[in-house]
Amino acid sequence: MEKFTVHTGVVAPIDRANVDTDAIIPKQYLKSIQRTGFGPALFDEWRYETAGEPGMDHSQRPRKAGFVLNQPRYAGSSILLARENFGCGSSREHAVWALTDYGFRAVIAPSFADIFFNNSFKNGLLPLTLPPEAIEQLFREVEASEGYQLTVDLEQQQVRTPSGEVLAFDVDEFRRYCLLNGLDDIGLTLQHADEIRAFETRHRKAAPWLFA
Numbered sequence: 096m097e098k099f100t101v102h103t104g105v106v107a108p109i110d111r112a113n114v115d116t117d118a119i120i121p122k123q124y125l126k127s128i129q130r131t132g133f134g135p136a137l138f139d140e141w142r143y144e145t146a147g148e149p150g151m152d153h154s155q156r157p158r159k160a161g162f163v164l165n166q167p168r169y170a171g172s173s174i175l176l177a178r179e180n181f182g183c184g185s186s187r188e189h190a191v192w193a194l195t196d197y198g199f200r201a202v203i204a205p206s207f208a209d210i211f212f213n214n215s216f217k218n219g220l221l222p223l224t225l226p227p228e229a230i231e232q233l234f235r236e237v238e239a240s241e242g243y244q245l246t247v248d249l250e251q252q253q254v255r256t257p258s259g260e261v262l263a264f265d266v267d268e269f270r271r272y273c274l275l276n277g278l279d280d281i282g283l284t285l286q287h288a289d290e291i292r293a294f295e296t297r298h299r300k301a302a303p304w305l306f307a
Contacts, residue, residue: 096219098277102200103246104173107163108237109138114177115184116211120193124149130218133189134196138164164197168241176233177204182211182222191218201247203254205230216270217279221249223264249274 121139126149135153140146142164144157158165164172175194181204182190191214194202201221215222225233236256237243246255249271254262266274273279299306 096277096279099200099219099221099249099274101246101248101250102173102221103244104200105169105171106174106176106203106233106237106243106245107169107172108176108234109163109181110178110234112178113180113183116182116187116190116208117184119182119190120187121147123147124193125187125189130192131196133193134198137193137197138162171198173198173200174245174247175199175202176230176237177202178230179204179206179227181207182215183208186210186214188214188218191215191220195220203230203233203245203247216274219274219277219279221247221266221274223247223254223266225254225262225264229262 118141119138120133120136124133124136124139124147127133136147136149141162142158143153144159147153147156160166163169181202190211195218199220201223202215203223203225205224205227207215207222207224212222233245233256240257244257247253248255249266252264252266252271254264256262
């Protein structure tokens with residue numbers, strides 16, 4: 096999993112509350128359990144004029160000009176600004192995979208659905224909450240300034256605006272540690288690889304009949 100320390104990127108605003116996981120990545124894409132390849136289908140029904148299916152050449156599909164990710168000013172965006180209860184609905188981990196495969200490193204919102212929130216940390220995506228008034232301010236600034244960028248500093252637990260304003264956010268210390276070090280569940284387990292190998296050696300000697 097890629098480490099998250101400090102990230103500066105263009106902000107894309109999704110000005111809708113209660114964005115559910117079916118909107119983030121529709122159900123027809125859940126057939127694959129690979130973590131990559133979902134980026135082109137992110138927000139599929141909002142982004143394209145026609146219905147999408149797995150395996151399609153998405154570059155040939157007509158796009159909805161009004162949708163935020165189709166607007167040139169938000170090209171290459173890597174920070175998503177959202178409204179309350181982002182990621183609600185079903186528990187599909189594919190929603191996080193689609194966001195990260197597109198290139199998003201952080202989502203900023205006043206609140207998140209619990210399962211989406213947990214899945215994000217396990218896949219290297221930082222979901223951070225700010226007070227509603229701060230979210231409103233950011234939406235205004237993004238709209239007013241093309242190419243608007245934020246710096247998200249996980250080490251200092253700060254969001255820094257182009258004007259130099261600092262917005263503090265809280266993150267659970269264990270989750271912060273995992274993101275800073277690029278550790279998912281497998282990575283955490285492999286930190287104990289020596290102990291695991293030592294146990295296996297002892298177990299093989301103590302119960303050799305299990306390994307015959």
